[in-house]
Amino acid sequence: MTIPLFRATVLVRPKAGILDPQGAAVESALEHLGFSVSGARVGKVVDLEVQGDDEAAARAQVEKMCEQLLANPLMESYEVEIVG
């Protein structure tokens, strides 16, 4: 019996209050191009496939990946979406 495969999307963002130089650079560049923009923040999106008996097991695996590698819990928050 094969273990089902789930596609997951993880969003990793700098926490509120944490300096985000990349976001500041993006905002400044957009303003120079003439856009009215504010509050730009840049994070990561990670798409991957993970094995799991069901959706809950797959989500638990991905949350463990976030805590161990994908996100820095001091500075970043993460959001896991299992897309199927």
Add this chain to the structure above:
Amino acid sequence: MTIPLFRATVLVRPKAGILDPQGAAVESALEHLGFSVSGARVGKVVDLEVQGDDEAAARAQVEKMCEQLLANPLMESYEVEIVG
């Protein structure tokens, strides 16, 4: 009269077939930690606030930002979500 402000989330991902060394590194690191993972791809998430008369106008602005700055149309695809 003030112009309404919309929060937008932009996902920028490497297109299929484009080499993604960061994704490969993440996948390899996760495997070394013992996870059963495949197809890892890493992109960017950009959150920002933009002015617009309505949601369609805000979305059009953000799509213009993607074409001009946020994404490299040769190598990356983008997805715009107006969150309110």
